[in-house]
Amino acid sequence: MNAFGFTEEQEAFRVELDRYARTRLLPAYRDRAAKAEFPWEAHKELAGLGVLGIGLPEEFGGAGVSPEDPVTLGMVAETLAYGDVNVAAAPVQSGLVAAQLAEGGSRAVCERYIPELVAGEQVSGIAVTEPGSGSDAAGLRTVAEPVAGGWLLSGEKIAITHATCAATMLVYARHPGSTRAKGISCFLLPMSEPGVSVGHMPGMGCLPLGWGSVAMDSVFVPTENLVGEEGRGFAAAMHHFDFSRSALGLLCLGAARASLDEAARYATEREAFGQKIAEFQGVSFPLAEHATYLEAARLLCFRALWARRAGQPHTALAAMSKWWPPRVALEAIQAAMQIHGNLGYSTEFPLQQRYRDVMAYLVADGTAEIQKRIIARDVFRAVVPA
Numbered sequence: 001m002n003a004f005g006f007t008e009e010q011e012a013f014r015v016e017l018d019r020y021a022r023t024r025l026l027p028a029y030r031d032r033a034a035k036a037e038f039p040w041e042a043h044k045e046l047a048g049l050g051v052l053g054i055g056l057p058e059e060f061g062g063a064g065v066s067p068e069d070p071v072t073l074g075m076v077a078e079t080l081a082y083g084d085v086n087v088a089a090a091p092v093q094s095g096l097v098a099a100q101l102a103e104g105g106s107r108a109v110c111e112r113y114i115p116e117l118v119a120g121e122q123v124s125g126i127a128v129t130e131p132g133s134g135s136d137a138a139g140l141r142t143v144a145e146p147v148a149g150g151w152l153l154s155g156e157k158i159a160i161t162h163a164t165c166a167a168t169m170l171v172y173a174r175h176p177g178s179t180r181a182k183g184i185s186c187f188l189l190p191m192s193e194p195g196v197s198v199g200h201m202p203g204m205g206c207l208p209l210g211w212g213s214v215a216m217d218s219v220f221v222p223t224e225n226l227v228g229e230e231g232r233g234f235a236a237a238m239h240h241f242d243f244s245r246s247a248l249g250l251l252c253l254g255a256a257r258a259s260l261d262e263a264a265r266y267a268t269e270r271e272a273f274g275q276k277i278a279e280f281q282g283v284s285f286p287l288a289e290h291a292t293y294l295e296a297a298r299l300l301c302f303r304a305l306w307a308r309r310a311g312q313p314h315t316a317l318a319a320m321s322k323w324w325p326p327r328v329a330l331e332a333i334q335a336a337m338q339i340h341g342n343l344g345y346s347t348e349f350p351l352q353q354r355y356r357d358v359m360a361y362l363v364a365d366g367t368a369e370i371q372k373r374i375i376a377r378d379v380f381r382a383v384v385p386a
């Protein structure tokens with residue numbers, strides 16, 4: 001077996017980010033997370049740490065493209081999420097948009113929009129989900145009508161991360177009269193264009209991420225804003241989701257690790273029945289069990305990212321690391337809340353906030369059920385007839 005660990009460079013970067021997550025992000029996480037305001041200050045600090053340019057070409061301000069990038073991005077998401085699971089989503093979100101632009105965007109679009117994402121000056125979103133189609137994304141109805149010099153976009157997107165704070169949005173829309181995945185293209189939409197209106201959707205968590213709707217009423221996008229091939233926008237996006245799913249699994253696990261550490265510390269301080277509660281197996285065994293599950297889920301996510309680095313098939317592994325680790329993380333956070341007794345339920349502590357923030361990932365970027373459909377396809381494909 002080849003090495004299954006971080007390179008020296010990755011480990012040094014991890015140590016630097018870990019220090020930042022614990023000392024800069026963690027102390028103010030609860031306050032930031034309780035407000036529906038994008039955390040620009042922390043976001044710009046991420047740019048300074050160099051985590052918004054991973055895997056992006058140097059000519060557009062990125063750190064350069066290397067086979068190590070998927071693993072590095074996963075490590076970054078996990079490490080930063082220890083301090084703030086919302087802030088830590090930025091390298092994945094920005095990376096996902098910028099990687100699609102770098103791969104399929106016109107030169108003019110790449111030069112204009114990638115550097116500002118890498119510098120942390122702007123954020124961008126990905127708009128697929130609509131009122132009538134979510135899991136069945138190929139059922140989307142937003143139309144891109146060809147006109148001289150470009151297209152007119154009309155339709156409505158909902159449940160979109162960064163809807164209220166993004167400067168641009170990757171919008172998936174179909175050629176008039178087309179059906180299902182054929183005819184769907186991806187466009188870079190500047191949100192300041194006339195005809196775009198956004199609405200805030202209050203969620204139970206992830207408040208700083210600007211969750212909302214985007215309505216488009218005959219919004220003009222020029223030819224150069226097409227991303228990828230016309231009519232084939234979907235296939236390209238799916239390739240990128242194979243990376244983001246594992247990184248999001250690690251994001252959830254980083255938040256869960258912080259929760260378990262807090263519970264372990266509390267258990268060594270809190271006394272009941274004349275002794276530290278850490279001495280009760282009813283407290284120490286759940287900590288041991290969830291530490292085990294976190295480690296197993298973490299290895300699954302990195303296994304998927306290592307497979308991507310090695311150019312091996314990893315779609316099913318990515319789907320596994322999107323449905324199971326968020327669930328493992330939620331259960332660990334819940335156990336940490338229980339160990340904190342009444343304090344676990346208090347909004348004065350970050351545990352309940354992490355629970356609500358992490359819960360988003362059971363649905364965002366594809367539900368657990370949709371991930372299981374992808375895995376099941378692989379399971380049945382491998383069946384050898386008797």
Ligand SMILES: Cc1cc2nc3c(=O)[nH]c(=O)nc-3n(C[C@H](O)[C@H](O)[C@H](O)COP(=O)(O)OP(=O)(O)OC[C@H]3O[C@@H](n4cnc5c(N)ncnc54)[C@H](O)[C@@H]3O)c2cc1C
Binds near residue numbers: 125203
């Ligand atoms: C916090 C958050 C952030 C999000 N950010 C974005 C974003 O940035 N961009 C974006 O485009 N979307 C985003 N979404 C939307 C998300 O991708 C969709 O909510 C998700 O794909 C599910 O779609 P839906 O809500 O329409 O549910 P539906 O597709 O209507 O599903 C309803 C239920 O039925 C189940 N189901 C559906 N089909 C099947 C099936 N074939 N087999 C088994 N079960 C099935 C689902 O798993 C779910 O439990 C976000 C959602 C959340 C919660």
